[in-house]
Amino acid sequence: MTRSYLRFAAWLACALLVTALDNGLNAKPAMGWNSWNAFGPTINEEIIKDTADRLVALGLRDAGYVYLNLDDGWSDLKRTADGRLTANKTAFPSGIPALAKYVHSKGLKFGIYADAGNMTCAGFPGSLGFEEVDAQTFADWGVDYLKYDNCYAAQQQWVVDRYTAMRDALNATGRPILYSLCNWGVAEPWLWASGVGNSWRTTEDIEPTWDNVVKLLEYNVGLSQFAGPSRGWNDLDMLFVGNSRLGEYHPFGPFYQEQRAHFALWALFKSPLFIGHDLRNLNSSFVDLLKKKEIVAMNQDELGVAGDLIWQQGTRKIFATALAGGSRGVVLWNLQTTQSQYPLSNITVFWEQIGLGGSQRATVRDVFSERDLGVFSGSFSAAVAFHDVAVLRVTPVEGPLDDSWRPWHAQPLYAPQPANLAVPSAAAWIAGYTGPSSSGSGPGSKQQPDIRKASFSPPASSGPPSFAVVLSVLASLAALGVVGYFVVLHMRMRGWQQLDENEGARKMSEMSQTRRYSPPGS
Numbered sequence: 001m002t003r004s005y006l007r008f009a010a011w012l013a014c015a016l017l018v019t020a021l022d023n024g025l026n027a028k029p030a031m032g033w034n035s036w037n038a039f040g041p042t043i044n045e046e047i048i049k050d051t052a053d054r055l056v057a058l059g060l061r062d063a064g065y066v067y068l069n070l071d072d073g074w075s076d077l078k079r080t081a082d083g084r085l086t087a088n089k090t091a092f093p094s095g096i097p098a099l100a101k102y103v104h105s106k107g108l109k110f111g112i113y114a115d116a117g118n119m120t121c122a123g124f125p126g127s128l129g130f131e132e133v134d135a136q137t138f139a140d141w142g143v144d145y146l147k148y149d150n151c152y153a154a155q156q157q158w159v160v161d162r163y164t165a166m167r168d169a170l171n172a173t174g175r176p177i178l179y180s181l182c183n184w185g186v187a188e189p190w191l192w193a194s195g196v197g198n199s200w201r202t203t204e205d206i207e208p209t210w211d212n213v214v215k216l217l218e219y220n221v222g223l224s225q226f227a228g229p230s231r232g233w234n235d236l237d238m239l240f241v242g243n244s245r246l247g248e249y250h251p252f253g254p255f256y257q258e259q260r261a262h263f264a265l266w267a268l269f270k271s272p273l274f275i276g277h278d279l280r281n282l283n284s285s286f287v288d289l290l291k292k293k294e295i296v297a298m299n300q301d302e303l304g305v306a307g308d309l310i311w312q313q314g315t316r317k318i319f320a321t322a323l324a325g326g327s328r329g330v331v332l333w334n335l336q337t338t339q340s341q342y343p344l345s346n347i348t349v350f351w352e353q354i355g356l357g358g359s360q361r362a363t364v365r366d367v368f369s370e371r372d373l374g375v376f377s378g379s380f381s382a383a384v385a386f387h388d389v390a391v392l393r394v395t396p397v398e399g400p401l402d403d404s405w406r407p408w409h410a411q412p413l414y415a416p417q418p419a420n421l422a423v424p425s426a427a428a429w430i431a432g433y434t435g436p437s438s439s440g441s442g443p444g445s446k447q448q449p450d451i452r453k454a455s456f457s458p459p460a461s462s463g464p465p466s467f468a469v470v471l472s473v474l475a476s477l478a479a480l481g482v483v484g485y486f487v488v489l490h491m492r493m494r495g496w497q498q499l500d501e502n503e504g505a506r507k508m509s510e511m512s513q514t515r516r517y518s519p520p521g522s
């Protein structure tokens with residue numbers, strides 16, 4: 001009897017060992033720098049070494065940005081004769097082990113990129129079928145972090161299996177390598193990737209526009225309950241803080257208040273924080289922004305509760321999280337349009353919304369300016385400039401100091417859907433949804449059309465185009481020309497207007513500094 005218990009216990013221990021990620025790197029979201037947003041696939045060892053030097057010199061390493069990660073483009077187009085990945089010799093003449101050594105000598109950790117398919121997204125060799133040799137190569141090279149992408153795999157090669165294969169290969173090396181799943185939210189990784197990776201991307205790639213930043217954030221609402229030190233982290237993708245391309249390519253892209261909203265919300269959601277900017281020309285105000293101690297501390301808080309949306313009305317939103325020791329982190333966000341001539345919105349957070357007693361007295365601290373604003377009971381109001389945030393730390397001055405509240409408590413928005421909380425099966429995903437009755441027969445039963453089979457066949461064309469067709473093509477071209485002219489004109493005017501508005505925003509922001517933290521009765 002005892003022997004069979006022992007045998008069962010041994011089997012269970014083995015099963016657990018092979019079914020969980022065992023690198024011990026889940027405690028906090030990772031922080032660092034990644035090459036992709038600034039350099040794309042054109043990286044080389046000079047850039048990486050220079051970035052290592054700058055991470056140290058700019059104080060970013062000491063602020064917590066310790067991983068220096070190569071993204072796509074580092075490898076050669078071919079594996080070596082013995083089937084190993086190898087670096088592009090022109091770009092990395094000293095080789096990856098030497099580069100990793102340099103990075104380590106700066107007190108940083110070294111990260112690399114690979115792909116769970118036949119090729120990386122930029123066309124370099126993929127790791128599908130080569131998991132063991134690649135994981136071992138990375139371990140031999142001294143790699144500390146693997147970003148694992150999702151390009152070029154067939155649908156039948158089930159995503160969970162592909163990512164689990166690399167998890168097992170990394171485990172087998174015995175080197176703790178942080179495993180970051182970059183599968184763009186495919187098949188809802190927040191439901192299955194805990195125990196597979198330390199973090200998982202929840203969305204497609206970030207773009208350097210304000211609308212995209214807002215969109216990615218919205219996609220992540222409701223997902224925070226799936227993150228934490230015992231599970232892993234939702235990855236909202238790399239930061240675009242300070243990216244100088246914003247202005248050039250996106251005349252309506254983020255400015256300072258948008259960038260700090262982007263940064264504060266990524267931090268509150270406990271996303272890994274990866275700088276995506278070329279450090280050679282990162283404006284010092286953005287370096288300071290990235291180093292904001294108390295924002296970073298919120299991201300790295302011991303309790304590890306990811307923040308989430310707790311209230312919204314129109315263009316005003318409140319996000320919150322629980323922090324170690326019973327404080328709350330709160331972000332008041334004004335999403336009002338930049339077109340408004342009244343760009344301030346009053347936003348009030350009530351203590352009941354963040355799990356505190358209605359009349360409890362609490363210290364409110366402005367996290368960006370690192371100033372206590374006073375003791376308030378019941379609520380706190382701030383006038384927030386458009387697209388800007390007020391980031392607050394609310395700490396009860398008397399008990400109970402309760403850190404068991406979670407942002408998703410009592411929110412109908414987050415009511416769980418038990419049927420969906422299981423790890424999706426490959427069969428279900430690959431077969432696709434066919435509706436409750438797969439036979440499609442019988443009175444009243446409907447069958448979901450299989451949209452993958454639907455095909456669009458253009459009408460067969462025959463003979464030369466008719467006069468009407470030629471005329472409509474010419475008319476369309478002329479219309480396009482006129483529209484193009486007005487678009488260019490508008491963009492130029494809008495560019496100037498944007499500058500004015502930005503100036504206006506600065507002024508309003510200054511005003512809000514004085515008005516912001518004086519709620520009635522304080």
Ligand code: GAL
Pocket residue numbers: 036071072120121122149150151182204205
């Ligand atoms: C994408 C990924 C990006 C970047 C790129 C490289 O799939 O989401 O972050 O790594 O591939 O090709």
